[in-house]
Amino acid sequence: MSSVLIVDDSRTSRRVLKDILTRAGYEIVGEAINGKEGYEQYARLRPDIVTMDITMPEMDGIESLRLIRKDFPEAKVVMITAAGQKDKMMEAVKIGASEFVSKPFIEETVLEALEHCLK
Numbered sequence: 001m002s003s004v005l006i007v008d009d010s011r012t013s014r015r016v017l018k019d020i021l022t023r024a025g026y027e028i029v030g031e032a033i034n035g036k037e038g039y040e041q042y043a044r045l046r047p048d049i050v051t052m053d054i055t056m057p058e059m060d061g062i063e064s065l066r067l068i069r070k071d072f073p074e075a076k077v078v079m080i081t082a083a084g085q086k087d088k089m090m091e092a093v094k095i096g097a098s099e100f101v102s103k104p105f106i107e108e109t110v111l112e113a114l115e116h117c118l119k
């Protein structure tokens with residue numbers, strides 16, 4: 001069973017992702033509500049995969065991705081994007097994001113992205 005850390009400031013997004021992933025057999029080992037918490041939980045939990053929202057208060061997903069990949073270059077991070085974030089996506093690719101999933105979530109797309117990460 002692969003472990004996942006969900007980082008998103010939206011309670012609804014966290015719940016939807018958690019439902020999709022739990023149904024598919026993933027273990028949700030942590031949830032964080034901003035990039036700073038996400039980084040701290042990553043360092044503590046070392047999950048197989050992180051889902052990382054981009055727009056969050058305090059520290060956004062790009063900065064959190066940067067910190068995680070600096071300390072843990074093997075980290076697999078799926079970026080959660082919204083419309084109009086092309087520049088942020090390009091930046092995330094440069095920093096080493098593994099995959100991208102856009103909101104609103106489509107179950108099949110979410111699962112495909114995580115499967116790609118694990119290959």
Ligand SMILES: [Mg+2]
Pocket residue numbers: 008009010053054055056
């Ligand atoms: Mg957000």
